[in-house]
Amino acid sequence: MTPxxxxxxxxxAAGARxxxxxxxxxxxxxxxxxxxxxxxxxNGIADDRRLTVVALGAGxxxxxxxxxxxxxxxxxxxxxxxxxxxxxxxxxxxxxxxVTTDEGDGWARPPAAPAAGGLPTFAARLAASFRxxxxxxxxxxxxxxxxxxxxxxxxxxxxxxxxxxxxxxxDHTVRSTDGTASTWTGTTARELSQxxxxxxxxxxxxxxxxxxxxxxxxxxxxxxxxxxxCVADLMLRLYKAADARATLDGRTVFAADGGGTRAGERxxxxxxxxxxxxxxxxxxxxxxxxxxxxxxASVYDNGLPLTRTGWIDRGVLSTLVGGRQVxxxxxxxxxxxxxxxxxxxxxxxxxxxxxxxxxxRGLLVTSLWYLREVDPRSLLLTGLTRDGVYLVEDGEVxxxxxxxxxxxxxxxxxxxxxxxxxxEPTLPREHDESTPRTAMPPLRVAxxxxxAVSDAV
Numbered sequence: 001m002t003p004x005x006x007x008x009x010x011x012x013a014a015g016a017r018x019x020x021x022x023x024x025x026x027x028x029x030x031x032x033x034x035x036x037x038x039x040x041x042x043n044g045i046a047d048d049r050r051l052t053v054v055a056l057g058a059g060x061x062x063x064x065x066x067x068x069x070x071x072x073x074x075x076x077x078x079x080x081x082x083x084x085x086x087x088x089x090x091x092x093x094x095x096x097x098x099v100t101t102d103e104g105d106g107w108a109r110p111p112a113a114p115a116a117g118g119l120p121t122f123a124a125r126l127a128a129s130f131r132x133x134x135x136x137x138x139x140x141x142x143x144x145x146x147x148x149x150x151x152x153x154x155x156x157x158x159x160x161x162x163x164x165x166x167x168x169x170x171d172h173t174v175r176s177t178d179g180t181a182s183t184w185t186g187t188t189a190r191e192l193s194q195x196x197x198x199x200x201x202x203x204x205x206x207x208x209x210x211x212x213x214x215x216x217x218x219x220x221x222x223x224x225x226x227x228x229x230c231v232a233d234l235m236l237r238l239y240k241a242a243d244a245r246a247t248l249d250g251r252t253v254f255a256a257d258g259g260g261t262r263a264g265e266r267x268x269x270x271x272x273x274x275x276x277x278x279x280x281x282x283x284x285x286x287x288x289x290x291x292x293x294x295x296x297a298s299v300y301d302n303g304l305p306l307t308r309t310g311w312i313d314r315g316v317l318s319t320l321v322g323g324r325q326v327x328x329x330x331x332x333x334x335x336x337x338x339x340x341x342x343x344x345x346x347x348x349x350x351x352x353x354x355x356x357x358x359x360x361r362g363l364l365v366t367s368l369w370y371l372r373e374v375d376p377r378s379l380l381l382t383g384l385t386r387d388g389v390y391l392v393e394d395g396e397v398x399x400x401x402x403x404x405x406x407x408x409x410x411x412x413x414x415x416x417x418x419x420x421x422x423x424e425p426t427l428p429r430e431h432d433e434s435t436p437r438t439a440m441p442p443l444r445v446a447x448x449x450x451x452a453v454s455d456a457v
Contacts, residue, residue, distance in 0.1 A: 140173070163288070182387045227426075
């Protein structure tokens, strides 16, 4: 069946049952390649079709059911019945009115072109990098992916929306062949052809050169320079915690003493702005809510138009993430959006190299790893530095040093920012399929606590 036929079959099956539903069909095409020790290990091309049905109405909590693969009419009808049966017991608060936007015939256009087209050319470029790395006694390890996704959203109330997007990523580790030195870089683009392998390898080769001299440093508080990737990992944790419903229940760091939220409170002395914008050039994402029953998005907001939303405005908390159902609690409706951007007023003060050049003494931290939440009420995280921590003195990188375990809250990091560079698209180290697209600046942070020396490289 065509995507339109799948969705309309689901709506017809729901109508026959007297059930109101939202039907979400994702058509995903992906191509990937993995490599290790200057050789290809695996590659693959995959196409997936996934139908999610959300059963609404009758004063009961929604029910959700999902099916993947080749979809027949019988399978679609069965998944509608499963969603209907999955509705909760008890009374459901009065939901907001359904979104009824209709894109006309545009919503039924076919899915985006398959993602595999750029894979052969990318693999040829990667093979050339293998030869260069082997000649320099370096070992390349990593993963690259191209993914296209076309999403169709329709409802019994008349909603018809369609969105397609394309994304590519490069997750690249370069090591010395003896395994004693390692560095990592991550980049994103719309297409595999836009990923700059040469720049990624050149940057890694430069950082490996810093490992020629090594010094051991103790635990303690340091001034640190965080790369955009490190900042992305921290800000995504903050974004996930900024859940309006959980905050109104007093379960997040953004809950105010005595009830309510901390909206309007200054979080950072630096004029930093954290926002999302579905039309941000290079980071485009769905311009309407797609809620499959997981995460903070409300299924009642499916199809709700999204616009630029500021979460932190020049250091002040302005908005928390929540749909129309939480607006009654005194916070504005601000559904989650599929990208996240941190920027400094005036555009920042240069590149990471320029921040290094202005550093008297500090640590350059290039990537974070194994971030875990310790205390949700303070958003305290613990994690490791990985693949390169460097001592900076008198404006130059002097040596590689030992990795550390650290304990830090993203809010505490924001409060200690002393300088922010220019914002650029980046890949968080702890990324997955659901990770929003990010653009972050490098940051200078004072008093960053390194709590233990790590044994990792």
